[in-house]
Structures are given as C-alpha cells and as structure tokens.
Amino acid sequence: MSVEIFYDADADLGxxxxxxxxxxxxxxxxxxxxxxxxxxxxxxxxxxxxxxxSRAKAEEEGLRVLTTAEAxxxxxxxxxxxxxxxxxxxxEQDIAPNLKDGDALFFxxxxxxxxxxxxxxANVDVAMVAPKGPGHLVRRQFVDGKGVPCLIxxxxxxxxxxxxxxxxxxxxxxxxxxxVIKTTFREETETDLFGEQAVLCGxxxxxxxxxxxxxxxxxxxxxxxxxxxxxxxxxxxxxxxEGGIARMRYSISDTAEYGDLTRGPRVITPEVKENMKAIxxxxxxxxxxxxxxxxxxxxxxxxxxxxAAGAKHPIEETxxxxxxxxxWVDRPITxxx
Ligand SMILES: NC(=O)C1=CN([C@@H]2O[C@H](COP(=O)(O)OP(=O)(O)OC[C@H]3O[C@@H](n4cnc5c(N)ncnc54)[C@H](OP(=O)(O)O)[C@@H]3O)[C@@H](O)[C@H]2O)C=CC1
Ligand SMILES: CC[C@](O)(C(C)=O)C(=O)O
Ligand SMILES: [Mg+2]
Ligand SMILES: [Mg+2]
Numbered sequence: 001m002s003v004e005i006f007y008d009a010d011a012d013l014g015x016x017x018x019x020x021x022x023x024x025x026x027x028x029x030x031x032x033x034x035x036x037x038x039x040x041x042x043x044x045x046x047x048x049x050x051x052x053x054s055r056a057k058a059e060e061e062g063l064r065v066l067t068t069a070e071a072x073x074x075x076x077x078x079x080x081x082x083x084x085x086x087x088x089x090x091x092e093q094d095i096a097p098n099l100k101d102g103d104a105l106f107f108x109x110x111x112x113x114x115x116x117x118x119x120x121x122a123n124v125d126v127a128m129v130a131p132k133g134p135g136h137l138v139r140r141q142f143v144d145g146k147g148v149p150c151l152i153x154x155x156x157x158x159x160x161x162x163x164x165x166x167x168x169x170x171x172x173x174x175x176x177x178x179x180v181i182k183t184t185f186r187e188e189t190e191t192d193l194f195g196e197q198a199v200l201c202g203x204x205x206x207x208x209x210x211x212x213x214x215x216x217x218x219x220x221x222x223x224x225x226x227x228x229x230x231x232x233x234x235x236x237x238x239x240x241x242e243g244g245i246a247r248m249r250y251s252i253s254d255t256a257e258y259g260d261l262t263r264g265p266r267v268i269t270p271e272v273k274e275n276m277k278a279i280x281x282x283x284x285x286x287x288x289x290x291x292x293x294x295x296x297x298x299x300x301x302x303x304x305x306x307x308a309a310g311a312k313h314p315i316e317e318t319x320x321x322x323x324x325x326x327x328w329v330d331r332p333i334t335x336x337x
Contacts, residue, residue: 004182006152011171011180015164017041019104022075024068024090025082026054028135029108033079033173034063036142040172047071047078047094072098077165079106079129085296088117099124104165109192110185113155115289126156127166130188131175142174150175151183193283198276205310207267208233212315222318230319 016037023034024047031054037044046058047068058065072078072095080087080095091112099105104125112118113126120126131138133148141148150173152166159165163182170180196202211229216222239248249257282288295302310316323329 006167006170006176006180006182008171008176011167011176012164013040013168013171015161015168016077016172017043019043019077019165020075021045021077021079021169022047022066022071024048024071024078024080024095026052026058026063026065027081027083029131029138030054030081030135031057031061032131032135032139032142033081033108034058035061035139036173037169038063039142042172045071045074068094069098076100076102077104077106077169079108079169080112081108084109084111085293087112091118096121102159104159104162106166106169107185110153110189111193111289113185114189115286117293120156122156123158124156125159125162125165126154127162128153128155128185128188129166129170129173129175130192131173138173141178145177147174147177149178150180151188152180153183153185153188155185190280190283193288194276194280197283197288198279204233209313209315212313216314222314223322226315226318226322230315231322 017040019042021037021042021044023030023037023044026034026046026048030046034044034046045064045066047070048055048058048065050067055065066074068090078095078099080090082090087107095105099121101123104127105120107113107126107128107130109130110128113128128151130151130153131148132151133141138148150170152163152170154162154166156162167176167180170176208229212222212225215225215228236248236252239251243250249260252260279288282291
C-alpha cells in the first residue's frame with residue numbers, strides 16, 4: 001500500500017493565513033505550533049485557563065492569551081493541544097458551546113476521536129495535524145529552516161476543504177519541508193501509541209535501564225555503563241536516521257556488526273515480539289485507552305508511583321553528573337536536568 005506524501009509545493013499557505021486560529025494549550029506541542037504559525041503569518045491566539053502556569057510563557061513571546069472559551073469563540077479553527085485525558089472535558093465545557101457553522105476542529109493526535117471520547121457536530125470540519133516528533137524539536141527544526149514530518153487526517157469534511165486546510169496548517173509549522181503523509185485518525189492513533197509504548201519510549205527506556213543494570217551489577221563503573229548504553233545510543237540512532245540500519249552497520253566495526261547480528265535476536269526474542277503484539281491488541285481493542293482514562297480520573301496514582309521510581313533509577317544520577325561535565329551537549333529544553 002503506497003501513501004500520499006505532500007511537500008511545500010503542494011500546500012497553499014494562504015489558506016491558513018486566512019483563518020483565525022486558536023491553539024488550546026501551550027505545552028510541548030502548543031508552543032511549537034503557536035510560535036511557528038505566528039512566524040508563518042497566521043493570526044493566532046492561545047486558549048488557557050485563568051490560573052494556567054503556561055500563560056506567562058505565551059505572553060512573554062508576545063502571544064495573545066485568552067480563556068479557552070474566549071479563544072474558541074473568536075477563532076474559526078481550533079487546535080486542541082492539551083493532554084489527551086483532559087480534552088474531553090475541555091471540549092464539552094469550553095469548545096462545543098462556541099463552535100459555529102464552518103469552524104474547523106483540529107487535533108495533534110487522534111486519541112479522543114478514535115476512542116469516541118469527543119463527538120463533534122456534523123457542521124464542523126474535523127482534522128488532524130500530528131507532527132512525528134516531540135514539540136520542542138518541532139519548533140527547533142522550524143527555526144533552523146527544517147521541519148518534522150507530519151501526518152494529516154480528515155474525519156469530517158462538510159466544507160470540502162478540510163484536507164487542503166490541514167496541509168496548509170502542516171506547512172505553516174514546517175511539516176511540509178520534511179513531508180506530510182495522509183492517514184486516518186485510526187491509523188495515526190494506533191501506530192503512535194504502539195511506537196511510543198513498544199519501541200521509542202517504553203521499549204528504548206527499558207532496554208537502556210536493563211543494559212545499565214546488567215553492567216553495574218557486574219561491577220563495571222556506572223559512568224562507563226552510562227556512556228555505553230545511553231550516550232552512545234544517540235550516535236548509533238543518528239546513523240540509522242541518516243541511512244537506516246544498513247548505514248549504521250556500515251559505520252560500526254565488523255566485530256560490533258557480528259555481535260549485533262548474532263546477539264540482537266537473543267535480546268529481542270520471539271517472546272518479546274509476542275509481547276509487542278499483545279500491546280498492539282490492547283491499543284486496537286481500546287483496553288489501553290480505557291485504562292489510561294480511568295487512571296487519570298482516579299488522580300493518576302499508578303502513573304505517579306512509576307514516574308517516581310523511574311526518576312530514582314541510578315542511571316539518572318550518573319547521567320546528571322556526566323551531562324554537567326559535557327559543555328558541548330546542547331540542552332535547550334530547560335524543564336529537565
Ligand atoms: N508532546 C509531544 O511532543 C507530542 C504530543 N502530541 C499530542 O499533542 C497534544 C498535547 O500534548 P503535549 O504538547 O505533550 O501537552 P503538554 O502536557 O506539554 O501541555 C499541555 C498544555 O495544555 C494546558 N492545559 C492543561 N489543562 C488545560 C485546560 N483545561 N484548558 C486549556 N489548556 C490546558 C497546559 O497548561 P498548564 O501549564 O497550566 O498545565 C499546557 O500548556 C496531545 O494530544 C498529545 O498526544 C502529538 C505529538 C507529539
Ligand atoms: C513518541 C512520543 C510521542 O508520540 C511523540 C513525541 O511523537 C508523544 O505522544 O509525545
Ligand atoms: Mg508520536
Ligand atoms: Mg504520542
């Protein structure tokens with residue numbers, strides 16, 4: 001199955017420049033979308049609750065900050081970039097009462113539409129622009145004249161122009177410099193959740209921690225273990241990013257390559273692949289979504305416990321110490337150590 005990929009030449013920036021956009025939320029994705037839309041000549045306002053700690057950050061950038069309800073009422077395109085678990089309540093309380101004929105409701109991830117938590121009225125366009133990367137890098141790439149690839153999807157199209165509007169929005173945040181792929185809310189949601197759980201975040205974090213534990217429990221210095229399983233991972237992934245696994249294997253020694261080919265499958269065994277399939281089934285049948293929404297409604301007790309345990313893993317202390325000595329490591333995201 002081939003996908004449709006669009007670039008800057010396929011997008012009409014004038015479409016989004018003719019809309020009044022409300023970006024709801026000013027976190028990782030919200031700040032990136034809002035600032036890049038503004039820099040692309042789009043009329044942007046931010047929607048945040050009165051007491052939000054994000055207000056000052058948006059105002060420091062010269063953005064107009066309104067309450068969510070005011071921003072939704074004023075705009076004709078509303079992009080929801082708040083945490084997925086909060087979107088349903090925000091939509092019902094502040095957005096739905098302010099939707100007008102011809103408005104467009106946009107998402108940065110399909111969770112709430114895919115799992116039926118938000119059901120928009122038939123008279124508004126419903127579309128998604130989902131960057132395939134963390135928000136801080138979406139902004140950094142835009143500023144550097146590059147872009148993070150985006151997925152776009154259309155769920156409702158009463159205007160008949162929802163796809164062109166989504167593509168125009170994606171271009172305004174730099175996505176069409178790198179490539180914009182057309183998909184569906186279902187495909188984006190299920191693959192995004194699987195990617196972050198099994199490989200990019202869950203799988204990679206667990207692999208790194210397990211490698212660090214094995215080396216330090218065997219008596220090796222934590223500093224050496226850190227460089228070996230975490231720091232150097234970026235350098236290896238950079239090569240994969242540039243030219244695939246084959247490019248990485250071309251660059252490493254033949255000793256490393258033989259170890260990779262013979263030992264890798266002993267780490268990621270057929271059982272691990274079965275575990276991945278089970279995780280995918282829980283995403284597809286809604287088990288994960290139900291669990292996460294319930295966890296959030298109960299005040300996130302398990303999430304908080306696991307977060308605290310992760311922060312206490314010895315690799316974090318070793319990393320803090322070593323990164324403090326690495327003046328050359330670029331750390332523009334200030335919220336983390
Ligand atoms: N993080 C990422 O890089 C990616 C995220 N996405 C998707 O983008 C969306 C946003 O995620 P992310 O950027 O991580 O979110 P963050 O947690 O970084 O930011 C959330 C923002 O929403 C604000 N907020 C919280 N409650 C409300 C409310 N009731 N009304 C208005 N604003 C509110 C927060 O303000 P306060 O400061 O007051 O808490 C904050 O500014 C999600 O759908 C996510 O799946 C998609 C691709 C990548
Ligand atoms: C990989 C995590 C992500 O899906 C992302 C940055 O794309 C997210 O939800 O943050
Ligand atoms: Mg993602
Ligand atoms: Mg995600």
